Amino acid sequence: MNPESLIASAGLNMGLALIVLSLFSVLKKQPSNAPVYYPRRLAAGEDIPFDRGFSINRLRPSVSWIPRSFRISEDEILRRCGLDALVVIRLFKFGIKIFTVCSVMGLLILAPVNYTGKKDSTNDVSHSMDSFSVSNVRSGSSRLWVHFACLFFVSAYVLYLLHKEYKGILDKRIQHIYNLRNQPNQFTVLVRGIPLCIEHGAYGCSVDHFFSKHHPDIYHTYQMVYDGKSIEKLLSSLQNQASSVEKKLEKLQQRVDKGQSIVSVFCSISQSNTDDILDQENKLEQLYQKIRLGQSEYFHKQKELPSAFVSFKLRQGMALVSQTQQHVHPLMWITEATPEPRDILWSNLAISYNRLVICKVGVSIAATLLTIFFALPVTAVQGIVQLEKLKKWFPPARAVQLIPGLGSIVTGYLPSVILNGFIYVVPYAMLSMASIEGFVSRSKMEMKACSMVFYFLVGNVFFLSLLSGSLLDQIGETFTHPKDFLGHLASAVSAQSDFFISYILTDGLSGFSLEILQLGFISWHFLRSHSFGRSSKEKPYLYGFPYYRVIPTISLAILIGMIYAVVAPMLLPFLIPYFFLGYVVYINQMQDVYEIIYETHGQYWPHIHQYIFMAVILMQITMIGLFGLKSKPEASILTIVLLILSLLFNEYCKVRFRPPFYHFSIQQAKEIDDLDELEGQLEAHRETAVNAYRPHWMSPVNISESSSTEPLLSSC
Numbered sequence: 165m166n167p168e169s170l171i172a173s174a175g176l177n178m179g180l181a182l183i184v185l186s187l188f189s190v191l192k193k194q195p196s197n198a199p200v201y202y203p204r205r206l207a208a209g210e211d212i213p214f215d216r217g218f219s220i221n222r223l224r225p226s227v228s229w230i231p232r233s234f235r236i237s238e239d240e241i242l243r244r245c246g247l248d249a250l251v252v253i254r255l256f257k258f259g260i261k262i263f264t265v266c267s268v269m270g271l272l273i274l275a276p277v278n279y280t281g282k283k284d285s286t287n288d289v290s291h292s293m294d295s296f297s298v299s300n301v302r303s304g305s306s307r308l309w310v311h312f313a314c315l316f317f318v319s320a321y322v323l324y325l326l327h328k329e330y331k332g333i334l335d336k337r338i339q340h341i342y343n344l345r346n347q348p349n350q351f352t353v354l355v356r357g358i359p360l361c362i363e364h365g366a367y368g369c370s371v372d373h374f375f376s377k378h379h380p381d382i383y384h385t386y387q388m389v390y391d392g393k394s395i396e397k398l399l400s401s402l403q404n405q406a407s408s409v410e411k412k413l414e415k416l417q418q419r420v421d422k423g424q425s426i427v428s429v430f431c432s433i434s435q436s437n438t439d440d441i442l443d444q445e446n447k448l449e450q451l452y453q454k455i456r457l458g459q460s461e462y463f464h465k466q467k468e469l470p471s472a473f474v475s476f477k478l479r480q481g482m483a484l485v486s487q488t489q490q491h492v493h494p495l496m497w498i499t500e501a502t503p504e505p506r507d508i509l510w511s512n513l514a515i516s517y518n519r520l521v522i523c524k525v526g527v528s529i530a531a532t533l534l535t536i537f538f539a540l541p542v543t544a545v546q547g548i549v550q551l552e553k554l555k556k557w558f559p560p561a562r563a564v565q566l567i568p569g570l571g572s573i574v575t576g577y578l579p580s581v582i583l584n585g586f587i588y589v590v591p592y593a594m595l596s597m598a599s600i601e602g603f604v605s606r607s608k609m610e611m612k613a614c615s616m617v618f619y620f621l622v623g624n625v626f627f628l629s630l631l632s633g634s635l636l637d638q639i640g641e642t643f644t645h646p647k648d649f650l651g652h653l654a655s656a657v658s659a660q661s662d663f664f665i666s667y668i669l670t671d672g673l674s675g676f677s678l679e680i681l682q683l684g685f686i687s688w689h690f691l692r693s694h695s696f697g698r699s700s701k702e703k704p705y706l707y708g709f710p711y712y713r714v715i716p717t718i719s720l721a722i723l724i725g726m727i728y729a730v731v732a733p734m735l736l737p738f739l740i741p742y743f744f745l746g747y748v749v750y751i752n753q754m755q756d757v758y759e760i761i762y763e764t765h766g767q768y769w770p771h772i773h774q775y776i777f778m779a780v781i782l783m784q785i786t787m788i789g790l791f792g793l794k795s796k797p798e799a800s801i802l803t804i805v806l807l808i809l810s811l812l813f814n815e816y817c818k819v820r821f822r823p824p825f826y827h828f829s830i831q832q833a834k835e836i837d838d839l840d841e842l843e844g845q846l847e848a849h850r851e852t853a854v855n856a857y858r859p860h861w862m863s864p865v866n867i868s869e870s871s872s873t874e875p876l877l878s879s880c
Contacts, residue, residue, distance in 0.1 A: 270733025382481030
């Protein structure tokens, strides 16, 4: 990629970002767009202060939403959105801290050293950033010790920040659990692999007998899990019909309300509408009666599954049972900490524990096939980047040069756009695969999808882009000489810096801008409002926060920046606006748009720690190969020592910080129990846990806030 292509990519991305953000700031001010840009606040019943009536201010772009994002404190995010959301925000701050310091180091130290490092002018610079990268330094030069010193500094700084973040988030997790003492999962354990009681032919009596015998002092009660597929389908169908009838009732009521303000000539029309309302109310009441009848019939013939929610008298008992093996047979009486009631995937509780292994194998095969398929577009993208090489293999590509400036746009902007377009569908595909694996909670499913997406991006977007770009320059070198892999990797990393700058610009400026615009929702909202008629009470477009989509993408940007921190420091300044824009965008999305549908108290952070630590390791491995290419074996050996020290640091973090993220300690459970008992709330919190884990299809039907003997909507 030449400098003109890089400038074209930067210009197009910045122009698109300015247009999209200006459009967003205007659309956000329109009251009619509140279901798109304020769905969370609408669902919470908050009042949104719009300028009523026509005002020129409503049509003027503004940046007032940006300072608002920086005024929101971490405590407010924790209170309103939870610790998981705060972890995402801390990830953006982590990126800002790293690359602000690394950019200063790179621009003031590494860039001048690299630029003045080669005195042999016989080799022409073939890549726009080569003169500022380590590839411009002569082999065996003593300047390479500057790069080793910077590598040591960056590694130490990042590991220090990782340690600080791990400890800080762990402290917040412990305090957050103290603050949420009314959570039912603090008293409840999910038990699977329950044997059938031979005497009574049921699982329930086995549960009661087992825990009464082995945990008599702490066992309280149990709630069996039932197969609800049939009743769930029935209720879903009836509730959809009821929803359709309610919409008809709402439209009829609007007609009647309008008719009451018209002269008496139209009284007959109004009376006709009133009769229609009564007919629809009768239909709605009949549907709700069918729902109640279906629930009643199911309750008497419900089928037990070999799973149960077992409640204990104290949190200490829950912590003890959830972390110990209950039976000599490891596949019987399997206990685990229970997720929040709103986090549970009830349909997956019906999956046999023995079938989960088969599901995991199937997901692994599907992910592998997707990875192989994705190699085609990545290789094609690199073909566009290497246009000069592509023209030798595909002569019609020379036609691009006939239009002035088109070649720069094609090689600079188009590849990153195509790649980001393909990447956009990957998180949703991985989430669908993770759903097949049979996780009992949405949070565990999304954490699995998060890891699958990240490693997919590392393997396909990063490594495959490097190798495919390198292979177009030197066909077959990587595979014919596998012993030289580190050397090929280091050489490819240096050569592909321009492409990853374009990728960061497109993913950051264009990607974050389109995220906050909500292009799909605002387009559908416009079509529905103007083509299909507008409802007086439009439901907000409310969806859960997409951790599985946001965290891997940001982690990949950190990985790219880390690997290029010493190799090509000119990439680093582009990452600072990337993380700043992402920070303000997702603060806005958390406050106004996305709903927080579950809370794991920060369990995403151990995954994020591993992603960032992987970036540190890849940075060091790349530099080992690069020092070898530059005939500096002493630096390679010292980097290997640094690599070993980094691995030891990670093992320390696993032992010191990781366990409290996945286990409820006996000490903390006892302290919270004592505090509850002192305040007289222990009994209330325990009884809340008993009633919390009941399937949603057995919940009472809400008939529009009315009793069955009253009309569902008032008529005139």
